[in-house]
Amino acid sequence: MPVKGHSVSSLLRKAAVTLYFVLLLLPAAGFWQGGGRQQAVPGAGRRLGLAGNTFLLAALAGLGCMAVGLAAAAWLHNGPLRRKRARWFFLLLAPVPYYVYALTWMYLIRALGRIDRSIMRSLASGLLPCVFVNILSFLPLTTGVILSAMEHHDQKAEEMGSIYADGDRVFFRIVLPDIAPAVLAAGAMAFILSATDFSVPSLFQYQTYTLEIFSEYNRTGNLGQTGLLALPMILPVLGLLALADRGLGTIPVRKSPLDGEGLELAMGLRLAGGLAVALCVMQVLVPAAIFFLQVTDFEGLWESLRLCWEELAVSMGIAALSAGTSVLLAGPAAVCLGQKKWYWRLPALLPIAVPSSLIGMGMLKAVNGSPIHGISQTLYFPALGCAVKYMPFAFLLFCARHRRIHREELEAGQIHMPSPWQYFRKILLPLYRPAIWGSGAVVFLLTVGEEGIPLVLMPPGYETLAVKVYNYLHYGASELVSGFCLLTVLLTAGIFLLLLSRKWK
Template identity: 40%
Template sequence: MKTGKAPGAGAALYFALSFAPVLYLLTRVRAGGDALLSARRLGLMANSLLLGLLVASLCMIAGLAAAQGIRRGPLARRGCRWFFLLLAPVPPYVYALSWLSVARLWRLNPTGMLPSVAVEVLAYLPVCTGISLLALERLPKEPVQLALLMGREKKAFWDVVLPSVFPQVLASGGLVFILSVTDFSIPSLFQVNVYAMEIFSDYSAQGRTYHSFLLSLPLTAVAAVVMLLCMDPVKSILMAAPSGAAPPVRGGAAVAAAAWAGVAVCLFQVAFPLAALSPHLPSLGQAILLSWEELAVSCLTGVLAGLLALAPAALAAECLLALRGKKWLWYLLLFPIALPGSIIGLGLLELVNKSPFHRLGRTVWMPALGLAVHYLPYLLLLLVGAFARLDRDKLALGRVLARTRAKYLFRVRLPMLSGGLLAAFSVAFMLSMADVGTVLMLMPAGMEPLSVKIYNYLHYGSSELVAGFCYFQVLLCMAVMLLTGLFLSARKKERRGMDDGRQERGQGD
């Protein structure tokens, strides 16, 4: 299937934005220097891999259990079954501060590998839960019904349901593993030395761009291999048509108990920061007054990042859907997920500073561009899934009936794409608001975003003021996610009503 000029140009722009920082850093590589993987750095890599494996394994178990509980429970076919996404964009350091507040109250050890794992599990659990729930809801009807007819419900779960969704569950764990090993913000707060922090520290101490890039290669290689293994299951879940016809399978008493435990963990994931930070609620007003400049910078950066990333990601998504059989193109466009945010920021900083657009580095457009580049593949995944479920017959009919391309674009195509585009923009905005690694490299002097301010404050210990900052971010995330969910729900009901009206008119005729 051939793709149009616009999607092809969008894919080219996506590729240029995603790979330009890395390709520029490749030109800066020099020979010589100290050993990249010394004994100390091998230890840091081992810490990163151990942390990533523990977080991914626990997220997969809890996420699959929660998805099974939601699928079997009273929320099975209701929009509020996605409640666990309510605080999905909340920065991980909010969970870190919540833990530090509880640890100080109960006199627990606030640092180490265990709290790092616990905080990252809470932060990344929505990824595994969401993918597992999508996999369960897209199970084909016939194998499940046949298994239920041939044997017991427990056997149907273990022999049919679990093997069918297991690749997608593993893929969700792979994505969580990549997110964990390429991030240094949470381990550094809990005094756990990881490899991603070594990259940032090396550049901060020596300023050698080429050396920091070389340091990132082992970590990028590990993440790239995991991304390659995850690609086919992720592609299958994005391209699968939502059937909802396969009956939910209980799987026995042990599976049912695990399912309810998983749902409880998801509820805890939403309630924990609200409850842990609630004693600091009186400081919320003061925190807002003292951080309004940083908040304005964060909001402006997030809006610009979302706008910059939306068009390339949407056009690249159209290109992937048109060329869905090209596996190499999927992997090429999703490869930037494996790149640490600090490397993307570093490469973009060097590239812009050595170009005629060097003045861009002193404006808010610089971190906005870096965040747009960093989160392009995440928006691409979201938009591919949203666009794949569009009614292609309606699009084809609209193309025929519209007299001009402009009318087709603005009266048919964009209204049908509006839900996915709004969701992608909201995700880009919230991820940009929470980002630390990329922004640390790119923020101009005097334009500190709220995320960096909170991150710096956390290194001096939790306080009433920083708790107020974090509580405000939690409320902001909840508001954005609720508004986005309500809009998407209203659009879905509107489309359903229009389809029902057309069917009634057709039957009347």
């Protein structure tokens, strides 16, 4: 019986892994059907400039996140919050949508414009606001990765180094070289996410290659040509994705005990770390404070909720379907590929390197006219598109959890559990519960803030909150939009506060 149970569970796992990769390849099938045997794309010189804009924005955002994240992580790891759960406060708004920070910037510039109107004219659009929004959007991710690498670093090496040198020399000669791959991986992830987004540049009228891809499809309707146009951007991003995956894989499996008081850093490093942590605090508090000030009373907030409750309900329903799909498929894929070399995992991470709009276009083309065409008229279609985009994040979380589980525990369960169901319920579910909750919450919140895929895949008669706010922002901010954003901030912070308050094994 144990052998039979093991074979059944193995068969189910292989089916889930197969479905995982089928979904990942579904957008590619749409681009293949879209043709693309066209003449050379005109305007190559102009598009080369747009590619330069894209990579400049992504590089500035990645370097900014990496520098601030490293300084903040060093302060949190060696400061008064060293062993307190509050050190993870910056994750409260980690998956908050881009438009929240975009609207924050708009309000800040409007306030400065009351002092000097030239400030408003010079800072209301262009590269600077895009960099600001992207740094605040991806700062929690980079800070979290770097802090995790520091906490998994060998603390005994720090203690031994502190005997012979001061804290700064130990940090730069022992700690930083050891966590450098994780730091580079964090910066690479910020670069990738910034390069593949078109919503922030479109809001601030900064022309990028990603926005050009979206415009090209709207202009021509030729999906194959659009896919060829996207390749020069996707291929370099894939290389960075491989670098990020290898860097994340260098974080040790076992966490070192946080004994002692940490390194005694010099005033300069402590000041830089304090400023970085202050920016993390601003990333959490300033959006909420601004929206509270803009929504002058609870009646205004209630009016916003009344006007967007249908869109909010649709968003949460789509997010729940996306999270459930991602958890069910990413978990088995991580079990099969989590211990393999990085080049085996790279295909499972591919959608991270592809702009959301391209995923939506590819899925629409692949499904239209197919035997499963009926799904395009349901809310599960945009949920499936968001699952394809964000399953890799669930995959990474499951891989991290899988690396921390002793193989002996799984083998013992396979031998002693009388049925696959009991093996799943009593062994697998408790062991992977942190990854299930964590990945489900991350995919849920990322889907709530996604606007590119619902814009393409949403069936007629429905609209998500992210799309509603995104459309409103193009016509100028208002108290109503502030209410929408405040509801989004409260929802995101509430879910992550619940996750951070749980004591995971």
